[in-house]
Amino acid sequence: xxxxxxxxxxxxxxxxxxxxxxxxxxxxxxxxxxxxxxxxxxxxxxxxxxxxxxxxxxxxxxxxxxxxxxxxxxxxxxxxxxxxxxxxxxxxxxxxxxxxxxxx
Numbered sequence: 001x002x003x004x005x006x007x008x009x010x011x012x013x014x015x016x017x018x019x020x021x022x023x024x025x026x027x028x029x030x031x032x033x034x035x036x037x038x039x040x041x042x043x044x045x046x047x048x049x050x051x052x053x054x055x056x057x058x059x060x061x062x063x064x065x066x067x068x069x070x071x072x073x074x075x076x077x078x079x080x081x082x083x084x085x086x087x088x089x090x091x092x093x094x095x096x097x098x099x100x101x102x103x104x
Contacts, residue, residue, distance in 0.1 A: 026051045029063035033092060036063065039085040055079055062093040069094055 027050065030036045036059070044050035059079060062072050072093055076086050 020051075023047055023051065027056050027060040030056060030060045033063065033088065035088045036081075036085060036092075039081050039088075043080050059089060062089060065093070065095075067093065 024031070027040070030040055040050055040056055040059070044053055044056065050056055058067075059081075061067055069090075072090065076089065079086075081089065
C-alpha cells in the first residue's frame, strides 16, 4: 500500500460454504421500522418468502438510504404497500437518500 510503503500480499481462496444470515438479520431496515415490518408481514406471511423477496430487498435498500427518490416515487405503487406504508417508506427514504445506487 502506498501509505505504508509496502506491498501487501493476500491469499484469495475460493468460497467453500455460504451461510445465510439468521432471520432477524434479514432486511434489517424494514424490520426496525414497526409500520413497514407489519406491512411486509401482511404481504409475506411466510418468513422464507420475505427473506427471498426481491421487492423486500429493494424496499430495504430504499429504507437504508440507497436509491433514487424519483425512481422510488415512480415504482412505489407496484410494491403492494398500503397508502400509509407508501408514505412511511417515502418519509424514511427521503431522509436518507444521499447514497445513490443506480442498480435500483
